[in-house]
Amino acid sequence: MSLSEKKCIPCSGKTPPLSADEREKYLSELSGWNIEEDKKLVKSYSFKDFNGPMILANKIWEVAEKENHHPDLTVVWGELKVVVRTHAINNLSESDFILASKIDKAAV
Numbered sequence: 001m002s003l004s005e006k007k008c009i010p011c012s013g014k015t016p017p018l019s020a021d022e023r024e025k026y027l028s029e030l031s032g033w034n035i036e037e038d039k040k041l042v043k044s045y046s047f048k049d050f051n052g053p054m055i056l057a058n059k060i061w062e063v064a065e066k067e068n069h070h071p072d073l074t075v076v077w078g079e080l081k082v083v084v085r086t087h088a089i090n091n092l093s094e095s096d097f098i099l100a101s102k103i104d105k106a107a108v
Contacts, residue, residue: 003029003101008069009094017091026097033100039091041084041100045107053080059106069099 003026009015018026023035033043047053053075060082064070072083084100086093 003098004105006094006098008067008098010068011086011088011093011095013088015086015089015093017086017089018093022094023092026094030097030100031104035092036083039085041092041096043082043100043103045080045082047078047080050077053078056080056107060103063102063106064099067095067099067102069095071099071103 017039020038023038027033027035027041030041033041036042045053045056047056057073057075057080060071060073069084069086074081074083082100082103084096084103085091086096
């Protein structure tokens with residue numbers, strides 16, 4: 001089953017962070033995402049105007065609400081930066097990679 005077909009699982013704070021090997025395995029299934037500080041998934045989307053980032057931010061909001069897993073979004077003219085991590089553990093879980101995959105599908 002692909003990441004985008006899975007469902008984000010709510011984290012109770014007791015979920016162990018993914019190992020380095022697990023992070024790299026999941027990262028290989030994504031395009032354009034990077035891991036920062038060993039605990040955040042980050043991707044920037046570029047646009048030719050201000051409308052593009054706002055439209056995508058709204059699409060991501062819809063995905064995040066459905067999955068009950070919420071990224072950090074930064075909108076500036078021509079760019080949307082997305083940061084995904086599991087806030088309850090301040091690290092990466094499988095749900096972060098699932099959400100990133102669903103965000104990429106929404107961005108198409």
